[in-house]
Amino acid sequence: MTKITPQLPPLTAQISTTASPRSTTSVQKELDPGTTRTANGIQVSLSPEARKKAEEAKQRNADIDASHLPDGIKDSLKAIREIEQKLADKVQELAQLATDKSLSTDKKDSKAKQLQIEISALRTGLSSAQSALNNAMSAQSLSADDQKLAHALVGRA
Secondary structure, eight states, X not given: OOOOOOOOOOOOEEEEEOOOTTOOOOOEEEEETTEEEETTSEEEEEOHHHHHXXXXXXXXXXXXXXXXXXXXXXXXXXXHHHHHHHHHHHHHHHHHHHHOOSSOHHHHHHHHHHHHHHHHHHHHHHHHHHHHHHHHHXXXXXXXXXXXXXXXXXXXX
């Protein structure tokens, strides 16, 4: 089995700690966009790219978050959507490769084989995630209506 490492845009987070004598509560204080300091003296800063990606994911999954489904099911639905998006991106990349005239035939064939392996791995992962979702819904005895809702939410992206 080939291990696929997804290539994501650079996302950075910076975490720093500072001593604080009044570190007894877990209240958060907003410093500036993307930076949060807790009362315990821990400061977390996200890069603009990371903030944008987090906001996009939040908006993309707003319908899942708004549903009354259990949190574990919601997490599974979000994971399935993420895999589906990665799969669509790889299929599109493969289609673009077919029309790319800047690469030699050998490089194009090599890249196509790599993309096909990645697509296969993503399809396998998607199948496993969908199976795990179905098992979780059965284990939690979700009603037929809730199961239909979950399947409908997977279909929306």
